[in-house]
Amino acid sequence: MELGYDSREALCRTISPGDDFMTQDSEREDPVADLRPHWDSCALVVIDVQRDFLDGGASPVAGTSGVVPHIATLVSAFRAAGRPIAHVVRLYQPGGTDVDLPRRAMVHAGARIVAPGSAGAEIPESxxxxxxxxxxxxxxxxxxxxxxxxxxxxxxxxxxxxxxxEGWLHANGCDTVLVVGCNLPNCPRATLFDASERDFRTVLAQDAVSQGTQERLADLASIGVQITDVARVLSALGELGATRQGMS
Incomplete structure (x- = not known):
């Protein structure tokens, strides 16, 4: 089920129909028109789904193993729909320093977490x-x-x-990103904020991301991220495919 929040409604109420936004005239009366996903120009962005972050890995993130089947379902659906997919990963070179600050000392000391070429750095085969x-x-x-x-x-x-x-998204004609993956408060959240700053329409599948809470989802909804679930995304892609078949 898609979630609605008072914070999102407050955001929408601040937008006047007369404001000069870059929308078609037919959309200007709808205060959330700029937020709704365009599924026919949407890319799936899969964040940090790597074996070391799964149960039994070198640095497991709770709940990530449980959402992998949902992520795999979305990846398969986007492939079938001919929509672009970007997998975005971490690679920590043991002994290196090009690492986020919370893990830098540990990796510099030789810790092997998603080390380049290791089995733990790989994306699950599913x-x-x-x-x-x-x-x-x-x-x-x-x-x-x-x-x-x-x-x-x-x-x-x-x-x-x-x-x-960003360049890849523009080259593929994408104005909407659906984000899924590992550890919502860190990389998926940062990605959604950065996508919004670049005027991409942003969507999060709440059952295809780990470490999601109602408070964290509300935080994202307050900047216009559309909170949905795998079933609704599959339905939207199905409708898109049916529309294309009807036009052929």
Missing amino acids: VLPARLDARALLSGEAQPVGPGEVVFFKPRWSAFYRTGL
Whole structure:
């Protein structure tokens, strides 16, 4: 079920129909028109779904293993719909320092967490059967893994930080991002805020992200993130496919 929050309603009430937003005239009477996802120009962004963050991994994040099947379902649906998919991963070189501050001392001391080339750095096969090309990713390249599907390496929280994600989204004609993955208060949240700052329409599938709480979801809804679930996304993609078939 999609969630509604007083904070979102307060945000919407501050928008006057006369405000000069870059919307079509037919949308200007609708205060949330700029927030609704465009599924026909939506990309799926999968954050930090790597084995070391799953149960039994080197640095498990509670709840991540439980949402992997839902993430795999969305990945399969986006592939079937011909929509772009970006997997965004962390790679910590043992002994290195290009690491977020909370883990920097530990990794610099030699801790092996999502170490390049390790089994723990890989994405679960149910989500992505291809292996990561750590050398290419660390050099800043996007790794193609299928039609319209790539992997990016991010050195910090946001999937937009020192990556080619924004350019890739524009090149694929995307104005909407659906974010899923590991540990909502950290990387998914940072990614959603950065996406919103870049005027992308933002969507979060609450049952395909770990560490979600009502307070954290409300925080995101207050900046216009649309909170939904896997079933509703699948329904939207199904309607999109039916519309395309009807037009062919």
